[in-house]
Amino acid sequence: MKLRVAAKLDLLIICIVTVLCSFLGWFFIRHETGALIVESEKRASTITNSFAYNCEYGILVGDKDNLQRLVENLKKETDVVYAVVKDLKGTVLIKSTGTANGDTREFSSQVFSKTMAKPKGEYADIFENIPVKEEAIGSVHVGFALSDLQRKIERVRFVIMLLIFLTSVFSLLIAHWIIKYFIEHSLSPLVSGIKKFTEGNLEHRIQMKGADEIAELGILFNTMAARLADTLVSKAYVDDVIDSMMDCLIVTETEGLIITINNAALNMLGYNKTELLGKSAGMLFENSILSRYILARKNGVNIETTIVSKFGKIIPVLFSCSVMNDKTGTPHRIVCNAKDITERKKTENALRMYNKQLKMSNRNLEDFAYIASHDLQEPLRKVKAFSDLIKSKYESLIDEKGLDYIDRMQKATERMQLLIDSLLSYSRISTKAQAFVLIDLNKVISEVLTDLEIRLNDTGGRVEVGKLTQIEADPVQMRQLFQNLIGNALKFHKPDVSPVIKVYEENIQRPHEHLDNYSDYTRIIVEDNGIGFDEKYSEKIFAIFQRLHTREEYEGTGIGLAVCRKIMDRHNGSITAQSTPGQGSQFVLTIPLKQTNEEELHAEEREKANSDSDS
Template identity: 40%
Template structure:
């Protein structure tokens, strides 16, 4: 019987639908021989129609399915027991190039007049599987990061119920993870936060007004043993379908707080000790002034009015006494100057070091001319400093360079500088940018094994040969430290000395 025109139209329409389908469609006979494969199925498996039509369907299967398929068909024909027909499941296919891929297979049985055929619909899920694998890998990576994180991480829902807690957070609060999951977050809070937290959550849900979410702040936590400790808490909010989650990142700052407290107490003790020392130096120096003035006054009277009544030895005693009084006066004045470096200090301002150096050299003009000293100087920059103290610093060091000259050698004093930076980075931190000022002479020098001594108060290496109290270099070091730097020296006996003064260009006053 010839098919009617309507039947032909239906067949053409059905073929067009099958050929245009995205999923693969394959028909096999009861022996497993491929009768048809639509273009999508051919493309999925990488074959041409002449390569597979008439072949056993197992050519599209990897082992062990390839070896088991004939047995499966025979078993079905004998028993009618289905493993996949009418059910569908995920299986693995083998392409022409040998590569394997996953796909969803659904099989239907069609009974025709003269035979039974099976139709399989193949839905390639390779991309889906790759996406699932990537997502699992990402989730595993995130989970590994969370589990290994040093800081604590806790996730709660909008009711404050703990949904996730990493090992660091559990350990920090003294719990195991199972003791926290499903409990309310305020169990980790001391009062008054414990009582206020539910109200805060409700207020945020109602008004959206944030007090810590997305901001972060320092809070207190309550450990299982009742210990209260400080930590820095930052909270992020995640909006999921139908609900909100909040993740808190917990950074324990107990050691930081202990260190801050130790430093605070140390600074307070140091300030008190320094104040006592400065008061002692100031008061002692002032208390010494009055009896010293009397010694000088009566010594002068004795020398002028009783001159005729004194023996030569008596006159010598009076001269020695007055000389000692002068040295004592200078020592007291130097001690007062040392104590005033910080107690009587003034505000910092932008100063031109070159201008100050010029003024100091002008003050020392007579000494420079008398000794024949040659000054070699380069231009110095401007920094934030206290002008008076910088002037004192230059005066002391240049005076020393001239004082400790070698006999029979023209004194030469060189003054120059260079820029320094303690840490290499793009943006300078205040106090990090420094200059080094060098004051170099060709004088008597000293053995560097005494380097630590020369900057200590009252320390002198040359005994009574040179005048001085041994306070000048101690004052220089105190000034340099106050200006964010320090002072040191390089020297050899008989080969001169080079003083190196470091000063911050921008100073943080204290």
């Protein structure tokens, strides 16, 4: 059953008025009925008490005639049904009965006699106040008919109900008029305007009065209608837009017959429109492509394929389709979009070649660094050996200045040896890399702490290691990584303050754009309470041979953190530093839990190449 808004509002008002009037009727009837009952009881009680007062003399002297007259006078009251007078012992002195239509109610009252009390055996002065003493000498019982009271109550109820009914009818009429006025002046113009708009009259606008929500709705409708009218365009306009597209647009039926094609497609393929309309799209590309889109119901998925021009030229394109369904959900049109990627393919091939050349150049450079540093070892050892020999055999023949020169040469040789060892260590990250395997970082750090046991004892340091996740990594390089970081924390500690180093883990998701190919990562923090550094040097410290302190202050070559950065790069991770001078440092390692198969393949290729070169 369909109800209009006016009917719904009328029903709502009727319900509200009915409930309100029912409550008011109940309240007023209860109040007025109670007042009548109280008034009736008060009158009956007054009559009974007056009758008892008048019966005092008759009861004292036993004058029944007097009592009879009093009873007859009492029965002149229209609602008195019967009266009974009793003495103190309960003996009925006078009784008058009658009949009543309906219920009766009895009221009773004791009859009292007043006597003056005076001292026994004494005379009382005439002007003396003598106390009055009351004592019961009998009782009276009067029955009152309730029919008059009931009639009054019924009359009051009728009057109240009539007033409530008239008030309800008047209120409903006013409410109905207000609703009708509201519908005719607010909702009806809105409904009428919407009907005209849906019938195609896009220029129709609604004229609303007032400033309420309905008027605001009319204004919003007018705004929507104006914007919608501006967006509705003709078929010719749509064709112009399609022909102005830079990408190829081809619309086919589900059977593959071409029904629309734009100028960009015609220019790329060398056809004119009449040669392709109504023809199979299979003359341009494989029909199986369209079938895959229809079966998969995946719209807008780009694939790389080829398309054949009129002259047989094979053109690489980025191809996508969108399946259009009818009202029943059945596919009936396929919109195909193709973008010529010939130039992109050329660029990709060039980049691939350049990348291959760059990898070869980097490998040659790494091999050169390794070989150069390796070949420098022998002449350096000879310089050190001969300087030691000169110092030991000819020390007595050489003056103090010559010995100083020899000491300087030996120290320079030791520094050169340390630099070569560091350079070898740096180059081995790529040239001597091992395949990625699943490793336990807690076990790796435990081995590192064993190697650093003497330095920990010397500095009084303490290393706190939390529970770390197992990851796929090069175990040797992970050990080198943590040995450099923990070793630096022990080296750069505050004087007279025992170093405290904490290693713990945080779970994260996609921390950097270059790690998007990985599903899960771990973040490991290496934190110390050392001397710290200014964060403006947070990138400089990862450059090779870069130092923030002189060799006299702290030993080292300045290559340790560069090695750490290169290890993290090889593991598709990152390392950053955060620090405040005098408050310690934090080194944040972000690394995937699993490495890609491509990286593992490269590691195996490097291992094979290294084995061949060693042999």
